[in-house]
Amino acid sequence: MAMNMHSRVHIPLLLLGALLLGACGKTAPSAAAGEEHAQGHDDHAEEAEGPEAAHADRTVIPAEIAQEAGIRVAPVGPGTIADAHEVQGLLTPVDGRTAQAVARFPGPVRTLRANVGDTVRAGQALATVESNLSLTAYTVSAPIGGVVTARHAQLGGAAAEGAPLFEIADLSTLWVDLHIFGNDTQHITAGVPVTVTRMTDGVSADTTLERILPGTATASQSTVARALLRNADRLWRPGAAVKARIVVATTPAALVVPLAALQNMQGRDVVFVRSGQDRFEARPVELGQRDAAQVAVLSGLRAGEQVVIAQSYVVKADIGKAGAAHEH
Template sequence: MSRSARRDVALLLLGLVAGAGTLYVLQDRPASVTSSHAAEGGHGHGEEEGHAEGAVELNDAKLAAAGIGLETAGPEKLRQKLRLNGLIQPNQEAVVQVAPRFPGIVREIRKRLGDKVNKGDVLAVIESNQSLTTYDLKSPISGTVVDRGVALGEYVSEQKPAFIVADLSTLWVDLSVYRKDFAKVRLGDPVQIDPEDGGAPISGQVIYVSPIGATDTQSALARVAIPNDG
């Protein structure tokens, strides 16, 4: 490669480096890169002197030798990725603690841990201490029994929930955001959850960001809602 070709390539590469990391490149007089089919032989400094000011002229051979391709520039959105650890839990707005209306003895248990229930399904049958008659303890929502705190023949009262039923159609993922990343997380941000079980990522979005961070961990809570098709 001649000294003129090396100089031309160096000028072009310098221009490319200067523009790296810029979203939009605005120029009053944009520099041009043109391809010339003129023969290389017989041209010295006179070829350089014939170039327009601010232009770098390279022929096809020089472009190919430098490995340079020509593309049309345009605007593009910059995206930041932030990797965070999180904890999956039930949607607490769809969790119901089911307590007996009257104190009494558990005579029957109709539903167990993990059972799916519909609204109005009987969870247990309780004999009231007041009337000595039985009544049905029913689920107020459709969902899954995620906790059972009573056993057959046990005394129960309204002071303690006998069952916990949760609608698991949506889940929450609580993410820990470190102080240095607070400004990068906002309501409505799209999130990809990696289940780490070989399955496909799960899409969700940020529905809550705590206004302050925890003093002990120097981190803040960002909550993501995801669908639970399983």
């Protein structure tokens, strides 16, 4: 009887344990299924984030941030690649546009009415000299209009007959004498376009090569090519050094981009194409001929696509950050 009572006590406990064990068995698969469902949801979420999440060669830069960073885009289109030569030279007055105001008779200088740097007109009085022959004063006038570049007379000083008192130059146009060396002399001929740039402030002016001088510059042993430069603002000054770009020939290209658009990523030449308002993609390109400003694109782009032409390194850096974040 005692044994039976003991058995009755333990049978319900055994049944309770079996029930609990069964309940635990059902709970474990549910948790696993939940984890699988969560993982599946994460996978779909990653797909829903768009190609930027899966590609390290794209990034998103909001329009206002791109503007603040100086990022500029322009459509790809046709252009020309120039065979250009970079040279240096000097500005000089044009032959026949300089003159001297001289004393006709000997005598002391009584008045001076112009200084170096003054702009004078033809016939304007520059000085008076008292003639030793007649003991009367006569006027020395400017033979041409222009700028006084030198004054040799002193007030009260003696002027000899025929002595130059002033030098005047018409600086409205100047010669640009460009020095060409070596094999470049075989390619550069009269009639080709030239862009001349001031070294002081970077201002440029376009002109045409007029002639190749027959001699050789003694000091530099260079060939001198000469072009005429208009100087309406008088900021081009004789004696100043300049640099110039002489374009010998041009080659048409179906698509060109500025050199500033190019970047190198993982050993490839790329440009950054904008799609929409704020998405930028690194596009590998095959390049052709180039000059000092732009390069021909043989493949990788279509006409009209918007390419970053300024601050492209900013886009490259942002893509680099996005790729590093994606790896982590």
